[in-house]
Amino acid sequence: MTPVAASKERRTVIGKAALPPAYFAGLQSALAKKHLAEPVLVLDKQRLDRNITRLRDRLPRDMAYRIVAKSLPCVPLLQHIAKRAKTDRLMSFNVTMAGQLLAAMPQADQLMGKPVPTTAIAGLFNTLKPAAAKRAAQQIQWLADTPERVRELGALAHRLQVNLRLALEIDVGLHRGGMMAGTALDNALVTIAAHPRLTLSGLMGYEPHLTKLPKIGTWRKRARQGALSLFADAMAQIAAQFGEAAVKDMIRNMAGSPTFKLYGDTDHANELAAGSVLVKPSDFDMPLLKDFEPAGFIATPVLKQSKGVLAPAAEFSGGLLGAPRRGTTLFIHGGNWMAKPVFPRGLEHSPLFGRSSNQDMLTGSVALKIAIDDFVFLRPTQSETVFLQFPKIAIFDGKRISDLWHPLPVSA
Numbered sequence: 001m002t003p004v005a006a007s008k009e010r011r012t013v014i015g016k017a018a019l020p021p022a023y024f025a026g027l028q029s030a031l032a033k034k035h036l037a038e039p040v041l042v043l044d045k046q047r048l049d050r051n052i053t054r055l056r057d058r059l060p061r062d063m064a065y066r067i068v069a070k071s072l073p074c075v076p077l078l079q080h081i082a083k084r085a086k087t088d089r090l091m092s093f094n095v096t097m098a099g100q101l102l103a104a105m106p107q108a109d110q111l112m113g114k115p116v117p118t119t120a121i122a123g124l125f126n127t128l129k130p131a132a133a134k135r136a137a138q139q140i141q142w143l144a145d146t147p148e149r150v151r152e153l154g155a156l157a158h159r160l161q162v163n164l165r166l167a168l169e170i171d172v173g174l175h176r177g178g179m180m181a182g183t184a185l186d187n188a189l190v191t192i193a194a195h196p197r198l199t200l201s202g203l204m205g206y207e208p209h210l211t212k213l214p215k216i217g218t219w220r221k222r223a224r225q226g227a228l229s230l231f232a233d234a235m236a237q238i239a240a241q242f243g244e245a246a247v248k249d250m251i252r253n254m255a256g257s258p259t260f261k262l263y264g265d266t267d268h269a270n271e272l273a274a275g276s277v278l279v280k281p282s283d284f285d286m287p288l289l290k291d292f293e294p295a296g297f298i299a300t301p302v303l304k305q306s307k308g309v310l311a312p313a314a315e316f317s318g319g320l321l322g323a324p325r326r327g328t329t330l331f332i333h334g335g336n337w338m339a340k341p342v343f344p345r346g347l348e349h350s351p352l353f354g355r356s357s358n359q360d361m362l363t364g365s366v367a368l369k370i371a372i373d374d375f376v377f378l379r380p381t382q383s384e385t386v387f388l389q390f391p392k393i394a395i396f397d398g399k400r401i402s403d404l405w406h407p408l409p410v411s412a
Helices: 021-033 045-058 075-085 095-104 118-127 130-139 147-160 183-194 219-242 244-249
Strands: 012-014 017-019 040-044 064-068 089-092 109-112 140-144 164-169 198-205 251-254 271-274 296-309 325-332 339-343 361-364 375-380 393-396 401-405
Touching: 021 040, 021 296, 021 375, 021 393, 021 401, 040 045, 045 075, 064 075, 075 095, 075 401, 089 095, 095 109, 095 118, 095 130, 118 130, 118 147, 130 140, 130 164, 140 147, 140 198, 147 164, 147 183, 147 198, 164 183, 183 198, 183 219, 198 219, 219 244, 219 251
Parallel strands: 040 393, 064 089, 064 271, 089 109, 109 140, 140 164, 164 198, 198 251, 251 271
Antiparallel strands: 012 017, 040 296, 296 325, 296 375, 325 361, 339 375, 393 401
């Protein structure tokens, strides 16, 4: 592969960070030395570690941190973060992932990030041997969002003769399900209190809307105060049923990557969940996260290059398309990822061919300096889906590819 031209290129602005061409030249050199010449996800370990430190240092005193596994679906990555962030808490999102993490990180406490069908939970327990089933019951908290789901889980616990830990989803304004203080929550609490195999282990109030609402008047401020108030109302109702000590001791989970910095104490939440911010895909370029660095990139070779931008069958159009557009055309290895090209500068997806998962078309200026087999670098817009699309994750330590990690098997 030819070296990426680095002398006269301007820095590539990614989020708030400006990366020099030499950075991508170093990535390309490291990939070539590792004989990686197919699409690969690159994880900058130095940037990742700095992000972990930023998150850990930003947590209020006595606030626990739970890693959102769906956003970082790779066991070595989760283990690395857990060790550096000094946490044994994970958030998983389906029973397949819960089983995978139970086997890979058996000491971790898992909180389900969404309610799942009771049939799926039964399927997981049916695949486990008695010792593993007991550990699953101890290590996994199942999320319940309605009184009906609580009753279903109670019937399952009775049928399987296992004890289940339940966390209740509280609607704090997102209105994507969950309960508010009132009759539904009371019915759920009564069922749990009366059932010998159900334990109320915690609450979860997810509020990603708080940083996305328009700044119209005081709407955003009032929504934030309202979320805390709704969560506090649910806590008070639980205290009335189970006692103040139970509320103090249970897990009270709030936040996600866009909102964890909104919390300065443990008056409401006593643990915060976040994942994506540690690799910072572009969907998380927001003012609240400006001090975090993008750490994940897609690298893929250029397979074909030509001057000019030609539509298919342009030469047979009878002049309808006019003269070819000036520029450079690239066809890359793979494509159609949830990602945008960031280096070389000025590349963009072309509407002429549409998107392709086989050979995506990119176009740039006529002055574009890139050769066949050089890498194009793209930045994912999200991590949870993109990470699962690559069989290998190349770990870049600043000088070389120091390791190859593998994502979790795809799950729902």
